[in-house]
Amino acid sequence: MGNERTIAYFSMEIGLEAGMPTYSGGLGILAGDTIRSAADLKVPMVAMTLLHRRGYFYQRLDPEGWQREEPVQWVVEDFLEKMPHRVSVTMDGRSVHICSWRYEVVGIGGYKVPVYFLDSDLQENSEWDRTLTHFLYGGDQYYRLCQEVILGIGGVRMLRALSYHNIERFHMNEGHASLLTLELLDEETKKAGRKSITQDDIEAVRGKCIFTTHTPVPAGHDQFPIDLVRRVIGPRGDFFDMEDVFSADLVRRILRSRETFREMKDILQSENVLNLTYLALSLSHYVNGVAKKHGEVSRLMFAEYIIDAITNGVHAATWVSEPFQELYDRHIPGWKQDNFSLRYALSIPKKEVWDVHNRAKKRLIQYVNHQTNIGMDVDLLTIGFARRAATYKRVDLLFTDIERLSEISSKVGFLQVIYAGKAHPQDQGGKELIKRIFQVKELLKKDIKIAYLENYDMEFGKMIVSGVDIWLNTPQPPLEASGTSGMKAALNGVPSLSVLDGWWIEGHIEGITGWSIGEGGPDRSKDAISLYEKLEQVVLPMFYQDRDRFIDVMLHCIALNGSFFNTHRMMQQYVLNAYFR
DSSP states (O other), X not given: OOTTOOEEEEESOOXXXXXXXXXXXXXXXXXXXXXXXXXXXXXXXXXXXEOOTTOSOEEEEOTTOOEEEEOOOOOGGGTOEEOOOOEEEEETTEXXXXXEEEEEEEOTTSOEEEEEEEEOOOTTSOTTGGGTXXXXXXXXXXXXXXXHHIIIIIHHHHHHHTTOOOOOEEEEESGGGTTHHHHHHHHHHHHTTOSSOOHHHHHHHHHHEEEEOOOOSGGGSOEEEHHHHHHHHGGGGGGGGOTTTSOHXXXXXXXXXXXXXXXXTTTSSOSSEEEHHHHHHHTOSEEEXXXXXXXXXXXXHTTTSOOXXXXXXXXXXXXXXXXXXHHHXXXXXXXXXXXXXXXXXGGSOHHHHHHHHHHHHHHHHHHHHHHHOOOOOTTSEEEEEESOOOGGGOTTGGGTTHHHHHHHHHHTOOEEEEEEOOOOTTOHHHHXXXXXXXXXXXXXXXXXXXXXESXXXXXXXXXXXXXXXXEEEOOOTTOOOOOOHHHHHHHTTOOEEEESOTTHHHHOOBTTTEEEESSSSSOHHHHHHHHHHHIIIIIHHHHHHOHHHHHHHHHHIIIIIITTSBHHHHHHHHIIIIITO
């Protein structure tokens, strides 16, 4: 079955369809887009993830904006094909049995990339073990470590059971999958007829592994007490404190956390923990961040490692709205296969671009009004902000000075704002931010219409990035590793108004592809002042008084950013720099 496949892509979450709640946000959406581009470009890939029968969660927002989480109900059989193969992993002295479900991503030319979803919900397992693949990012440390054993160790075993024996590269999309390196080490020792690991085994595994790190935010780097590791994974747990097995230097790198970057201080300075990021770094021959700036930040965080940068992208054919797809088909035939040809968008007549944008906008406004009964107006400048409600993303920066915002709207040009996004169930700060938006919504309801849509997913994501007039992004630098929502907006001719962080440092040309907020520093008050000035002096006057110039910016978003910040270009870089090098 898998003899021709040479790249194995591992990710804790993969977003493929809105009806499959197997993703939480940007990491999973990126994984899905990566696989779609691999299928389009006929890259010999197979992907591995967990099933998440109960999803991330279904978001309910009460009238005050407080988030409630509910398990997601979906019928797995409606989307996936159950495979007959079984493998098992030993955790905490017991065997946990695993099956898999198959989904095929079909590329433009018909090439297929299989995605396997690991599932422990089998009768052979205990009731608790059956839940191990139910919840994405759920449970306590014990639950999470068991999940990561299933993904990493169980994932490699499932590949072998499915006859994928010729994998040359294992790509770990974040550190969640880094335990796969242990299984590969075990394979190397068995192949050599030995019971102990040598430096040759380490080098062999390192030559097979690729690691992409996605965040400088501490919560994004999983670490577990070494005693818990020994308990859960058994003899392998001893690998991490045996200097006669690993070199002393490697042990230090895996076990010891260095205080090399202030944002990581709290999580990366304790001893006697297994930090999965360090495990992946130590056993990968190629490591990359997800934007040029993020590569620089990662090299500061992990100073003893060589870390490259491949800027993220989005799958163009997935995220371009139907009206714009029709427009591109008429003017730029073949754009789905050759995303770079979108640079010819500059030749599309402006009236056609504006008419198509209005079609997408009307659909969005009608949907928002239907869901919220708020009465938004399709003719008003509409700002979109949709992403995880995490504190560093500063969801409420726009409302730092609500009196000034209200004055700008009434005197310069009316605006309305559409929000969406989930907070992690344990992130009280993120939940408070959503509640803050609801409070402001009431305070400003006479002057500015604000909507917060619950249960943000892929379907609504496509609708909002294509239907708003301006895409707003306000993270605290340098914590936005990349961000991809603004890339999706650009493909639909929607300019960004964004803090200079992540991908926007590379995509920003002031007044050409959008507008910057602040100067890339962490000062919230300065960023808020800059945001208001750009709205008051540039964006609103251009939208209402110089529509021709505004459409110029829209066209340059497509031609400059849409043609470059896509996963076709990104996948080509992985092929050249990591997969077949």
